[in-house]
Amino acid sequence: MPITSTILDVAGNHPEQLALVGADERLTYSELVEDSRRMFAVVDELHRAQADPPTPASETDGIPITAISVTSAFHTSRIIAGLAGFRAVSATIDPRWPLTHQIGVIATTGIGVVISDSPSLAEALAASSWTGTVISLADFRAREDARAQETVASGEPSAPPAPAPTVRDGCEPFLMLFSSGTTSNPKAFIKTRQQYRKNVAVSAAHLEPRPGVATLAPGPVSYSLTLYAVIESLATGGSVHVADEFDPIAMGARINAEKITRVVAVPALVRALAEAARRDPERFTGLGLVVTGGANLPASIRDRLGEILPGTRLISYYGAAEIGFIGDSREGDGTWITIYPSIGVQILGEHPLSESGEHAGAGQLPDGELGTLWIRAAACSYGYVTGTTDAVLRGPDGWATVNDQGRILNGMLQLAGRSGDIAITGGHKVSLPEVERAYETYGNLGEVCAIALDDPALGSIIVLVIEASAGAGAEGSGASAEVADKTALLNHARARLAPQFVPRRIYRLDRLPRTVGGKIRRAETVDLIMDGQGQRL
Numbered sequence: 001m002p003i004t005s006t007i008l009d010v011a012g013n014h015p016e017q018l019a020l021v022g023a024d025e026r027l028t029y030s031e032l033v034e035d036s037r038r039m040f041a042v043v044d045e046l047h048r049a050q051a052d053p054p055t056p057a058s059e060t061d062g063i064p065i066t067a068i069s070v071t072s073a074f075h076t077s078r079i080i081a082g083l084a085g086f087r088a089v090s091a092t093i094d095p096r097w098p099l100t101h102q103i104g105v106i107a108t109t110g111i112g113v114v115i116s117d118s119p120s121l122a123e124a125l126a127a128s129s130w131t132g133t134v135i136s137l138a139d140f141r142a143r144e145d146a147r148a149q150e151t152v153a154s155g156e157p158s159a160p161p162a163p164a165p166t167v168r169d170g171c172e173p174f175l176m177l178f179s180s181g182t183t184s185n186p187k188a189f190i191k192t193r194q195q196y197r198k199n200v201a202v203s204a205a206h207l208e209p210r211p212g213v214a215t216l217a218p219g220p221v222s223y224s225l226t227l228y229a230v231i232e233s234l235a236t237g238g239s240v241h242v243a244d245e246f247d248p249i250a251m252g253a254r255i256n257a258e259k260i261t262r263v264v265a266v267p268a269l270v271r272a273l274a275e276a277a278r279r280d281p282e283r284f285t286g287l288g289l290v291v292t293g294g295a296n297l298p299a300s301i302r303d304r305l306g307e308i309l310p311g312t313r314l315i316s317y318y319g320a321a322e323i324g325f326i327g328d329s330r331e332g333d334g335t336w337i338t339i340y341p342s343i344g345v346q347i348l349g350e351h352p353l354s355e356s357g358e359h360a361g362a363g364q365l366p367d368g369e370l371g372t373l374w375i376r377a378a379a380c381s382y383g384y385v386t387g388t389t390d391a392v393l394r395g396p397d398g399w400a401t402v403n404d405q406g407r408i409l410n411g412m413l414q415l416a417g418r419s420g421d422i423a424i425t426g427g428h429k430v431s432l433p434e435v436e437r438a439y440e441t442y443g444n445l446g447e448v449c450a451i452a453l454d455d456p457a458l459g460s461i462i463v464l465v466i467e468a469s470a471g472a473g474a475e476g477s478g479a480s481a482e483v484a485d486k487t488a489l490l491n492h493a494r495a496r497l498a499p500q501f502v503p504r505r506i507y508r509l510d511r512l513p514r515t516v517g518g519k520i521r522r523a524e525t526v527d528l529i530m531d532g533q534g535q536r537l
Helices: 003-013 029-048 073-083 099-109 119-126 137-149 193-206 224-235 248-257 267-279 299-308 432-437 481-494 522-530
Strands: 018-021 026-028 065-069 089-092 113-116 133-135 173-178 188-192 214-218 239-243 262-264 289-293 313-320 324-329 336-339 344-348 371-376 404-409 412-418 422-425 428-431 449-455 459-467 505-509
Touching: 003 029, 003 224, 018 029, 018 073, 018 224, 026 029, 029 073, 029 113, 029 133, 029 137, 065 073, 065 099, 073 089, 073 224, 073 239, 099 119, 099 188, 113 119, 113 137, 119 133, 133 137, 173 193, 188 193, 193 224, 193 313, 193 324, 214 224, 214 248, 224 239, 224 262, 224 289, 239 248, 248 267, 267 289, 267 299, 299 313, 344 404, 412 432, 422 449, 422 459, 428 432, 432 449, 432 459, 449 522, 459 481, 459 522, 481 505, 505 522
Parallel strands: 018 239, 065 089, 065 113, 089 173, 113 133, 214 239, 214 262, 262 289, 289 313, 459 505
Antiparallel strands: 018 026, 173 188, 313 324, 324 336, 336 412, 344 371, 371 404, 404 412, 422 428, 449 459
16 A cells, blocks of 8 residues: 555546645645655755765665654645655654754764754754755745746756656665654664555554545654654545644634544544534534544543544554554553454563564563563564664564563453553562553543652552642642642552552652653653652652
């Protein structure tokens, strides 16, 4: 199910069908094809003009890398989709990443052209030993416009015409992506065209991107969830509507006006969508399906959406950017996941990989026992880009892990977080995300972070960290605010968790540390508490 094959097919048979829609700009399939020709001509010219071009990472097989680091979801999507039909490797770099990390990724992976509106990034790259080219989005678009207007009296292009996009070989590198960065700085990896085609085949079979379906995918295209939505919609002949940010009022208007029937969004946006629908339900009556990523969807989000939009289904999928789609949940809190038929899953004990990349004496664990999740999937990348990490993704037997922890019971998968999300206390394994899930029903608390601190007697103890503005008196009973908070929080846990899971201490921080994508950084939370920055209740 190659993206360019479908784009060319729809452009030939249904040229006026919308392909890509932003808040103020849109392209039909036929326009996307013509746009891609001019775009690649500009990109190719920028790479060829370099006297000493950067050497792209070996994993790209020598294909130059073009990175897009702008806030415009429409133009990021347009460039990624347009370059798909040519010999090019594309990458999306989140402009909100720390500057040092952006520079490190660009230099380490050998990116040759960066489309960016950040003066600080351009200045820092110019002052470094990097030999590539930075161009602003406005200048890039001006070059594209100049290509479109270059004509001579005869009406023929004054420059050699740009080639037409073609269906590329499956083994050719296509995209350079990055891990989420929840537990460390994002790691780079390559997706070949065949791996992406296999990934689209899985999502098309289960997440319902259909020909002609209008999908709304708001948010930065640097998020793998948004990028996947763009690719899968175009690969299946649908229309994808993008937005730089989620404005509930604007999104409601677009859903109604554009007859959008499918939304793909992170859980926080699904919650906001439900509240927007509560205020103006008429605009959302045509919405049939909401797809969200991430395991362990808070039950409150599913319940709220079902209460407000009973005719709208919600699918919460689990996957890893490096591996692809793995399974989904369609009821409850998403704790138990149905694995897709084409995906292999096993739970192994001990440390997963030796230095040679082979299983280091890891044995398959019996049903119900917590261990490291290993996946076999045709969409899985071969490994991480050399120089961006020492981590090993995939063993020589084809099984891969991103060190998610979980258990299998009765053929269903339950996730327990990453390897750093499991604590040993008094000889018991405790999943820290399970502790956090217990507080989803605690009124007015918001997000929390469970951590483990060293303890000489138990090995470690479980600690709950909340934000300073959260939970004041939420379930208190008349004692002082501090005592009521602590007592109520502990009682809440005791009623819902096994004894070893109940936090032994509770702290407040002014703000929990998060990635640029909004995920809480557990390791940094531990550091803040150890540095004495938390208030103990």
